[in-house]
Amino acid sequence: DAGVIQSPRHEVTEMGQEVTLRCKPISGHDYLFWYRQTMMRGLELLIYFNNNVPIDDSGMPEDRFSAKMPNASFSTLKIQPSEPRDSAVYFCASTPTSGVSRQYFGPGTRLTVT
Amino acid sequence: DQQVKQNSPSLSVQEGRISILNCDYTNSMFDYFLWYKKYPAEGPTFLISISSIKDKNEDGRFTVFLNKSAKHLSLHIVPSQPGDSAVYFCAASRTGTASKLTFGTGTRLQVTL
Numbered sequence: 001d002a003g004v005i006q007s008p009r010h011e012v013t014e015m016g017q018e019v020t021l022r023c024k025p026i027s028g029h030d031y032l033f034w035y036r037q038t039m040m041r042g043l044e045l046l047i048y049f050n051n052n053v054p055i056d057d058s059g060m061p062e063d064r065f066s067a068k069m070p071n072a073s074f075s076t077l078k079i080q081p082s083e084p085r086d087s088a089v090y091f092c093a094s095t096p097t098s099g100v101s102r103q104y105f106g107p108g109t110r111l112t113v114t
Numbered sequence: 115d116q117q118v119k120q121n122s123p124s125l126s127v128q129e130g131r132i133s134i135l136n137c138d139y140t141n142s143m144f145d146y147f148l149w150y151k152k153y154p155a156e157g158p159t160f161l162i163s164i165s166s167i168k169d170k171n172e173d174g175r176f177t178v179f180l181n182k183s184a185k186h187l188s189l190h191i192v193p194s195q196p197g198d199s200a201v202y203f204c205a206a207s208r209t210g211t212a213s214k215l216t217f218g219t220g221t222r223l224q225v226t227l
Contacts, residue, residue, distance in 0.1 A: 004157070035217075042120075042219030043158070043203060056214065091157055102148065103215060105157030 002026070004106035006092050012112045018080040021109045023092030024073055033103060034067055034077050035091040043091070049075065082113045117141045118206050120218035127225055133191040135221050137204030140185065144206035148215070149178060149189050152201045161202070162189070194225045 005024040013019055025032045033048040047057040052069045060067070064083070069075040079086055089110050093103040119138045127133045135149075145166040150158035164171040164178045164187070171178050177190045191198055204218040 033215075040219070041116075043205075043217035045214065045216070048214065093157070102160050102163065105150075105159065107155070107157050 004092055004094055004104055006090075006106035006109050008109060009107065010110050010112075012114065013082055014114055015083055016081045017113075018078065019082045019086075019111060019113075021077040021090050021092075021111070023075045023077070023106060025075070025092070025094030026104055027073070028096060029094035029104070030097045031095045031103075032069060032075050033093040033095075034075070035093065035105075037089040037091060037108070046077070079111075082111075084113045087111055087113050115140075116219070117144075118204055118216050118218040120202075120204055120221050122221050123219070124222040124224070127194045127223065129196060129225055129227055130193045133189075133194045133198065133223055133225070135189040135191075135202050135204075135223065137187050137189075137218055138185060139187075139206050141206070141208075141216075142185065143208045144216075145209050146207045147178070147180060147187050148205045148207075149176075150203040150205060150217075152203065152220070158203055191223075194223075196225050196227065199223055199225045 007022045031050050034046040035043045037043050046059045047067045049069045067077045089108045091105050091108045093105045095103045117140050148163040149161045151161045152158040162173050162176045162178050164180050169180050180187045201220045201222045203220045205215040207215050
C-alpha cells in the first residue's frame with residue numbers, strides 16, 4: 001500500500017498569498033495529523049482529525065491557518081494570508097485506531113514565503 | 115513550553131561505537147514514548163517505542179531506556195553505522211489522548227568512518 005502522500009513537495013510563494021497543502025492518508029487509517037517542523041520548535045502538532053472530524057486544533061498558530069478533511073482520503077491545510085514566518089516543512093501523518101501512537105508520516109511540503 | 119526536550123542538537127560518533135541520544139520530559143502523565151528517525155527530504159519514520167510499565171526495550175541494534183523517576187529516556191545504538199546518520203526525534207503520548215504525540219526538537223546524529 002502507498003504511504004502518506006503530500007503535495008506539493010515544495011512551495012514558494014510571496015507574502016500575502018494563499019497557500020494550500022494537500023495530504024492523502026494511508027487507506028484505512030482513522031487519524032490524520034498535521035505537523036510543522038522548525039529548527040526552534042521541532043515538530044509541532046497543528047491539528048488532528050479522527051474519522052474526518054477535527055479533534056484538537058489547539059496547535060494552529062493563528063486564524064490564518066485552517067484545515068479540512070472532506071473525506072477519509074483527503075485533507076488540506078490552508079494558510080491565508082501567508083507570512084515569511086510560516087516558512088517551514090509541513091508534515092501530514094496518519095495512524096489506525098488500533099494500538100497506540102505509531103504514526104506514519106508523509107514526505108513533507110517545504111514552504112518558503114518570501 | 116517544551117514538554118519534551120532534546121538538549122543536544124547534534125552528536126558525532128565513530129562507526130562501530132555506541133551512540134546515546136537523550137530525551138527529557140516534564141509531563142508526568144506521559145506513559146508511552148517513541149523514537150523516530152528522519153533522513154533529509156523524507157518524513158520521520160518510527161524506530162522504537164517503550165511503555166511506561168517497562169524500563170527497557172530492545173530491537174536489534176537499538177535499545178531505549180526509560181527512567182520514570184528522572185523523566186528521562188535514552189536511545190542507544192550499538193554498533194553505530196554510517197546509515198544511522200539522521201535526525202532523531204523523541205516523542206511522548208498519554209493514554210486516552212488518541213495517539214496525540216508531543217515531539218522534541220531532534221538530535222542530529224552523524225556517524226563518521
